[in-house]
Amino acid sequence: xxxxxxxxxxFYDLTSSPGLRHKCACAGQRPSLPAxxxxxxxxxxxxxWEQRSRTNLLRxxxxxxxxxxxxxxxxxxxxxxxYTVYLIETRPAETVPEGGTPATPDTLWRRYSEFELLRxxxxxxxxxxxxxxxxxxxxxHKLSADNLDxxxxxxxxxxxxxxxxxVASHSVLSNDEIFFHFLTEEKGWRERVLETGFQDKAxxxxxxxxxxxxxxxxxxxxxALKHYCDELNTVISQLLRxxxxxxxxxxxxxxxxxxxxxxFSEWSAIEKEMGDGLQSAGHHMDTYAASIDDILEEExxxxxxxxxxxxxxxxxxxxxxxxxxxxxxxxxxAQDLTHKKQQKEELxxxxxxxxxxxxxxxxxxxxxxxxxxxxxxxALEQSIQEGEEAVKEKNTECQEFVRTxxxxxxxxxxxxxxxxxxxxxxxxxxxxxxxKKGIQVWSNAKECFNKM
Amino acid sequence: xxGQTVPADFSGHMLDLDEDxxxxxxxxxxxxxxxxxxxNSPSSLVNQYRLEEDEEDQxxxxxxxxxxxxxxxxxxxxxxxxxxxxxxxxxxxxxxFDSSEYEVRRRYQDFLWLRGRLEENHPTLIVHPLPEKFVMxxxxxxxxxxxxxxxxxxxxxxxxxxxxxxxLSCSPHFKVFLTAxxxxxxxxxxxxxxxxxxxxxxxxxxxxxxxxxxxxxxxVMQEYVEDFSNKVSSxxxxxxxxxxEQREYVDELKQYSPTYIQWAGSEEMLAEPLKGVASCVxxxxxxxxxxxxxxxxxxxxxxxxxxxCAETLKAVMRRRDNIQAEFEAKNEALASRKVDQEALQExxxxxxxxxxxxxxxxxxxxxxxQSSMRHDLRSAFISxxxxxxxxxxxxxxxxxxxxxxxxxxPMEQRDGEDVS
Numbered sequence: 001x002x003x004x005x006x007x008x009x010x011f012y013d014l015t016s017s018p019g020l021r022h023k024c025a026c027a028g029q030r031p032s033l034p035a036x037x038x039x040x041x042x043x044x045x046x047x048x049w050e051q052r053s054r055t056n057l058l059r060x061x062x063x064x065x066x067x068x069x070x071x072x073x074x075x076x077x078x079x080x081x082x083y084t085v086y087l088i089e090t091r092p093a094e095t096v097p098e099g100g101t102p103a104t105p106d107t108l109w110r111r112y113s114e115f116e117l118l119r120x121x122x123x124x125x126x127x128x129x130x131x132x133x134x135x136x137x138x139x140x141h142k143l144s145a146d147n148l149d150x151x152x153x154x155x156x157x158x159x160x161x162x163x164x165x166x167v168a169s170h171s172v173l174s175n176d177e178i179f180f181h182f183l184t185e186e187k188g189w190r191e192r193v194l195e196t197g198f199q200d201k202a203x204x205x206x207x208x209x210x211x212x213x214x215x216x217x218x219x220x221x222x223x224a225l226k227h228y229c230d231e232l233n234t235v236i237s238q239l240l241r242x243x244x245x246x247x248x249x250x251x252x253x254x255x256x257x258x259x260x261x262x263x264f265s266e267w268s269a270i271e272k273e274m275g276d277g278l279q280s281a282g283h284h285m286d287t288y289a290a291s292i293d294d295i296l297e298e299e300x301x302x303x304x305x306x307x308x309x310x311x312x313x314x315x316x317x318x319x320x321x322x323x324x325x326x327x328x329x330x331x332x333x334a335q336d337l338t339h340k341k342q343q344k345e346e347l348x349x350x351x352x353x354x355x356x357x358x359x360x361x362x363x364x365x366x367x368x369x370x371x372x373x374x375x376x377x378x379a380l381e382q383s384i385q386e387g388e389e390a391v392k393e394k395n396t397e398c399q400e401f402v403r404t405x406x407x408x409x410x411x412x413x414x415x416x417x418x419x420x421x422x423x424x425x426x427x428x429x430x431x432x433x434x435x436k437k438g439i440q441v442w443s444n445a446k447e448c449f450n451k452m
Numbered sequence: 453x454x455g456q457t458v459p460a461d462f463s464g465h466m467l468d469l470d471e472d473x474x475x476x477x478x479x480x481x482x483x484x485x486x487x488x489x490x491x492n493s494p495s496s497l498v499n500q501y502r503l504e505e506d507e508e509d510q511x512x513x514x515x516x517x518x519x520x521x522x523x524x525x526x527x528x529x530x531x532x533x534x535x536x537x538x539x540x541x542x543x544x545x546x547x548x549f550d551s552s553e554y555e556v557r558r559r560y561q562d563f564l565w566l567r568g569r570l571e572e573n574h575p576t577l578i579v580h581p582l583p584e585k586f587v588m589x590x591x592x593x594x595x596x597x598x599x600x601x602x603x604x605x606x607x608x609x610x611x612x613x614x615x616x617x618x619x620l621s622c623s624p625h626f627k628v629f630l631t632a633x634x635x636x637x638x639x640x641x642x643x644x645x646x647x648x649x650x651x652x653x654x655x656x657x658x659x660x661x662x663x664x665x666x667x668x669x670x671x672v673m674q675e676y677v678e679d680f681s682n683k684v685s686s687x688x689x690x691x692x693x694x695x696x697e698q699r700e701y702v703d704e705l706k707q708y709s710p711t712y713i714q715w716a717g718s719e720e721m722l723a724e725p726l727k728g729v730a731s732c733v734x735x736x737x738x739x740x741x742x743x744x745x746x747x748x749x750x751x752x753x754x755x756x757x758x759x760x761c762a763e764t765l766k767a768v769m770r771r772r773d774n775i776q777a778e779f780e781a782k783n784e785a786l787a788s789r790k791v792d793q794e795a796l797q798e799x800x801x802x803x804x805x806x807x808x809x810x811x812x813x814x815x816x817x818x819x820x821x822q823s824s825m826r827h828d829l830r831s832a833f834i835s836x837x838x839x840x841x842x843x844x845x846x847x848x849x850x851x852x853x854x855x856x857x858x859x860x861x862p863m864e865q866r867d868g869e870d871v872s
Contacts, residue, residue: 228718235715242707249701256697259690267683270676274826281833417721424725425858428732431851438844446837452830 057174058165062105063183064089065161068153071111084153085109086160090183108186115160117190118182121198122167215327219402225409226320229313236310243303247296258289277452284445291441295434302430305423312416319405326401330394337387344380347373518544518615520630522608525600528559535559538604540611542630548622554631560585562635563607569625570614575771576814577620578821580613581760582606605753613824619813663773664780667811673818674769681762688755691747698744705737728854736847743843747836754832758825765821768814775810779803 067087075081091105164183168174178196181189264282268275524539542554563582570579583606611630615621628638666674712730716723782803786796 231718235711235718239711239715242704242711246701246704246708249697249704252697253694253701256690256694263683263686263690267687270679270683420722421725424729425855427729428851428854432848435844435848435851439841439848442837442840442844446834446841449830449833449837452826452833
């Protein structure tokens with residue numbers, strides 16, 4: 001069972017960002033993978049890393065989500081509904097000879113709810129996952145009005161493609177059968193997923209996650225990480241809020257200039273010499289006012305990138321919780337073992353330190369026979385052995401988790417830093433573009449005023 | 453009084469009409485016989501008034517022979533009141549001035565007096581408006597620094613506009629205003645209050661009768677004045693609104709930078725670019741504040757001045773109408789009465805002359821005013837556009853220097869996001 005693998009890098013493998021209509025992540029644009037994923041792993045300490053170095057699906061296959069379509073049909077309660085389906089195109093990733101044509105792709109249609117099911121399946125089956133979080137609104141949420149809005153659908157198409165590519169590029173996940181069938185077998189996939197019984201796993205684990213429990217010896221690194229994620233979450237949320245307000249205000253400034261356009265035009269009608277200059281200046285004011293729409297639309301892209309990090313912090317925090325859970329289970333097992341050992345000691349020496357019903361009854365009704373004592377001791381021994389096994393297992397589980405989790409976190413941190421830095425750079429580029437437009441418009445307006 | 457209603461949200465334009473302005477003063481004495489050496493015949497006056505464009509442009513250039521500055525506001529406290537005195541400094545080569553330099557101290561009331569006298573003596577000339585008594589109804593105290601500075605600039609412009617006017621600058625009242633150390637004695641001269649009152653009542657009575665017919669060119673003028681008043685008020689309103697939006701934008705921007713810095717505090721590798729962005733945002737915020745300042749100091753006062761001018765124009769047109777109405781009234785009386793025809797005829801003739809003079813004065817001043825308006829507003833708009841270009845250029849430089857600082861490795865140009 002491949003329980004211990006992180007998918008942090010799934011986030012940041014690809015330089016293309018999700019959900020942008022400008023960015024056609026269509027056929028042809030291949031994501032570039034970080035060096036650590038391709039071929040031999042950067043670190044080789046045997047065991048699980050061997051599994052990782054297996055090639056991922058993306059080496060064998062090209063995946064694209066090329067189109068979206070509206071469909072209507074009857075749902076489970078026999079009511080008409082309209083939904084969107086997305087066309088998945090796959091073809092073998094072989095180099096095409098010069099002048100040759102690429103192989104015809106295989107295609108199938110999947111509706112959004114099937115994507116969601118796939119994601120849930122992967123999430124639960126692969127213990128700690130950092131797939132783009134459940135709140136990734138523009139991809140995963142079913143916002144009521146927007147479902148059929150072409151812009152929304154287009155953004156979602158990009159996001160879904162991104163998701164598939166990320167899974168496919170992960171050395172372990174991409175080898176999952178269910179995932180493979182999602183891409184290749186149109187019929188019967190849903191039944192197959194449900195057959196895996198992943199939902200049972202979901203219940204117990206997820207229930208534990210939401211339970212409150214206290215760990216006696218928390219791992220300092222995870223504590224620090226959780227703290228960092230809390231900070232990051234707070235500050236990015238705030239940044240997004242401020243950005244939205246700033247954008248609002250800027251919108252107001254630009255749009256009010258549109259009034260200049262209208263008034264100048266009216267005014268030019270009553271003037272003789274000033275008329276032409278005023279009129280043409282007015283047109284530039286209209287242009288200026290209209291330009292804010294594109295500017296802010298581009299800025300949405302930046303906001304989206306920031307939002308991704310919000311979801312990252314949620315996901316990392318849930319990893320920390322999962323670690324706590326394992327730690328807690330380990331501590332419980334250890335505690336249980338200690339308790340049993342104590343019982344054995346008491347039984348062997350005859351002292352009663354721990355209250356037990358047996359102890360009480362023996363006090364009341366007389367000592368038990370030698371036979372009875374020995375059988376009880378034997379049972380305890382057995383129990384202790386099992387307990388020791390359990391502790392050993394849990395310990396291993398914990399250590400594995402920590403080790404792999406931590407490696408992924410490190411790698412992920414690097415990718416995140418790189419991506420965020422690029423986001424900041426592209427923000428600067430956007431600002432520059434906005435300034436250039438402003439210079440243009442006002443220079444033109446000045447020319448017109450000169451003619452007044 | 454004014455045909456235009458002042459909208460409720462008009463924070464900048466509470467025209468507190470001065471007592472003097474309420475009283476429309478009509479002097480019987482229509483000739484400019486108040487001491488100035490001007491010919492009286494209408495035709496020569498007409499020639500006087502028809503100024504060519506070139507002459508006007510020259511006026512703005514180097515043929516200025518009088519330079520006036522208004523500065524150095526000082527607070528004066530007496531038992532009864534507190535007021536501001538401004539220094540009025542005059543340098544001139546004009547022969548009618550005894551000296552070449554004068555320095556006097558004047559308060560706002562003195563300016564009001566001067567303008568009142570000018571309008572009284574030249575009812576159909578367009579006398580540049582003064583800044584209002586109060587900027588915001590009761591909200592800003594009179595001695596706020598910004599308010600004083602705004603007023604000072606407007607007073608400065610007022611005197612310079614008067615000095616550039618070919619007729620008004622020759623007014624003895626103007627001269628007295630610039631030169632007399634003590635203005636109070638001069639203020640008491642001239643037609644008494646009661647006689648002025650009497651004339652006003654008659655004038656109002658006449659205007660109620662209405663005009664028989666207004667000459668075509670003045671009909672056109674009237675329409676223009678109405679439209680101009682609306683348009684310039686709209687532009688003024690839009691400008692005020694832009695400033696308001698800009699201010700709110702800057703306020704939000706001020707929260708942007710600290711948030712980036714806070715984030716930088718949690719990061720290692722990212723700290724530096726985050727701080728870079730924070731500093732860029734901060735600098736752009738400052739540039740925006742600069743731009744707002746410029747707009748407030750250049751475009752807003754210019755537009756505001758012409759909003760007031762529009763009111764002046766309306767008053768001038770009313771006065772012209774009244775002069776015509778008075779004449780028509782007397783003319784009708786002449787036609788109906790038999791007694792005292794000779795005396796009445798004289799009066800009617802004088803009034804007829806007055807009407808012609810008034811019309812010609814206005815016609816002449818009209819094109820002068822239009823040219824001046826065009827010049828003033830054009831330069832205000834150009835200045836604003838230039839400042840906006842400068843603003844964007846500065847912000848551009850800020851972000852470009854940030855990009856430069858991030859260029860450790862070759863920057864990846866994303867498709868479709870190239871800087872165009």
